[in-house]
Amino acid sequence: MQNVKQIIFALVFTSFLMGQELKEKAPPNHIGTIIFQAEEQIENTPIVELGKAFTLSFDDLNADEAYYYYTIQHANADWTASELFKSEYINGFDEVRIRNMSNSSATLQSYTHYALSIPNRDTEIISSGNYVLSVFDDKQELVFTKRFVVYEQQANVQVGVFRLRDLEGIDSKQRIEIGVQTAKINTRQPDQEISVWALQNYRWSSARKIPKYDYVMNQSLRFEYDNNLIFEGGNEYLFFDTKDIRSAGGNVAYIRRENLYQSILYPNYVRNGTVYTYAPDINGNFVIQTTEGFNPNTDADYTEVTFRLRSSETNYDFYVTGLFNQHLPQPVHKLEYDSANNLHQLTIRLKQGVYNYKYIAIGSAGQLFENGVGGSYWETENEYLALVYMRKFGDRYDRLIGVGIGNSRQIQN
Incomplete structure (x- = not known):
C-alpha cells in the first residue's frame, strides 16, 4: 500500500511541475552540508558525464535516523520539466529510500549523515540534460532540491x-x-x-x-x-577556516565554548569603492575538513560561526551567502544590526571546514545588490x-x- 501511495504521489507531483521552472529549494534549518560530488570533478561541481557516478550527501541535525526518499526529474534547457516519461531517462526507478546513513562520532553536535550514490541498484540515468534531484521525508513533504546536469561528450x-x-x-x-x-x-x-x-x-x-x-x-x-x-x-570571496575547532586562525578571531564551540570571525568591511586586492578563493565553494578525526563525513563537528560586517548602513538588509546555503539566503541568513558596536552580525551553525562566503544587500523594495558590499572588478x-x-x-x-x-x-x- 505504501508503494502505491508513493507512485500516485510521484505521478501527481510530476504533472504539477509541467511547464514550471524547477528551482532549487533551500533546506530547513536541521538539514546541513549538502554536497554534490561527481566522478572526476571538483567537489560541489554540479556537472557529471553520462555514465559516470555521482554522490549527494547531507546531514540531519535532528540525529533521529529519519527516513528520506529521492526522486529525479528531467528538465529542459530552461529548467522547465521535460515531456519525457521517467522510463526514458531512468533505467530502473526512483522514489526510493536513501539507505546509506551513519551517525556522527564523538561530536558535540549529533547528526545523521546520508549519502545517495547514482547509479545504484535501483536507479541509473540514461539520458543527458538538466536534472533536479528532490529529497522528501517519510511524510512525503519536500525537504530540498538540487540541480545538476548530465552531459555527453559530443561537441568540443x-x-x-x-x-x-x-x-x-x-x-x-x-x-x-x-x-x-x-x-x-x-x-x-x-x-x-x-x-x-x-x-x-x-x-x-x-x-x-x-x-x-x-x-x-x-x-x-x-x-x-x-x-x-x-x-x-564581482570580487574575490571572503573565507574562514574551522578545521581546528579549538584554535583561532584562518580569519577566526577567537573561540568560545558553550554547548558547541563558537567561532567568532574577524569583522569584514565594505569593499565596494576600494582598490581591488587579489586573494585566492574557491569561488564560493566549501570543503569539509577536520583535524579531530579521519572521516570528515561523521567525525567533523558543527560550530556556531559568527559573521560580522562593519557598517552603519541601515537602509539595506544584509545577508551572508555561498554554496553552503546553495546561494539561496533565507531569513535565517540575515545579519542584524548592533548599534552599540556599529556592525551587522549573524550566527549560524556550520560543519568544520574551509568556507567561502560573501555579503549581499537587499533594498527596502526587494531589489538585490549582488555586489553592493564587495564591489565589482574586472x-x-x-x-x-x-x-x-x-x-x-x-x-x-x-x-x-x-x-x-x-x-x-x-x-x-
Whole structure:
C-alpha cells in the first residue's frame, strides 16, 4: 500500500511541475552540508558525464535516523520539466529510500549523515540534460532540491574570458566568448537546433541564454557579441577556516565554548569603492575538513560561526551567502544590526571546514545588490561554464551535448 501511495504521489507531483521552472529549494534549518560530488570533478561541481557516478550527501541535525526518499526529474534547457516519461531517462526507478546513513562520532553536535550514490541498484540515468534531484521525508513533504546536469561528450566547447570592448563597465565587468565545434555533431539548422547557456562560478542564478551565434569559422559556431556574454566581475570571496575547532586562525578571531564551540570571525568591511586586492578563493565553494578525526563525513563537528560586517548602513538588509546555503539566503541568513558596536552580525551553525562566503544587500523594495558590499572588478578570478544543448526536429527533450569551462585567470584584452 505504501508503494502505491508513493507512485500516485510521484505521478501527481510530476504533472504539477509541467511547464514550471524547477528551482532549487533551500533546506530547513536541521538539514546541513549538502554536497554534490561527481566522478572526476571538483567537489560541489554540479556537472557529471553520462555514465559516470555521482554522490549527494547531507546531514540531519535532528540525529533521529529519519527516513528520506529521492526522486529525479528531467528538465529542459530552461529548467522547465521535460515531456519525457521517467522510463526514458531512468533505467530502473526512483522514489526510493536513501539507505546509506551513519551517525556522527564523538561530536558535540549529533547528526545523521546520508549519502545517495547514482547509479545504484535501483536507479541509473540514461539520458543527458538538466536534472533536479528532490529529497522528501517519510511524510512525503519536500525537504530540498538540487540541480545538476548530465552531459555527453559530443561537441568540443571552448570558453575564453576577455575585458570589455566598451569603456563603460570596463573596470567592473568581464566578457566571455564561446566556440562550439560542430564537426562531430550532425546539425543542418544550428540556429534552431543548438542552444547555449552560460553561468558564472556554477551559480544557477547567474545563468543566461545566449540567443544565437554570431558567425561560423572552421566548423565552429562563434558566440562573441551578445550582451548576455557580459558578467559583473564581482570580487574575490571572503573565507574562514574551522578545521581546528579549538584554535583561532584562518580569519577566526577567537573561540568560545558553550554547548558547541563558537567561532567568532574577524569583522569584514565594505569593499565596494576600494582598490581591488587579489586573494585566492574557491569561488564560493566549501570543503569539509577536520583535524579531530579521519572521516570528515561523521567525525567533523558543527560550530556556531559568527559573521560580522562593519557598517552603519541601515537602509539595506544584509545577508551572508555561498554554496553552503546553495546561494539561496533565507531569513535565517540575515545579519542584524548592533548599534552599540556599529556592525551587522549573524550566527549560524556550520560543519568544520574551509568556507567561502560573501555579503549581499537587499533594498527596502526587494531589489538585490549582488555586489553592493564587495564591489565589482574586472581583475576578479571567476570560472565560467558554457552548456551546449541540441534538440533536433521531432526530439522531445534537450540533449546536453557539450560543456566548456573558462577561467578569468587567463583574461585577455
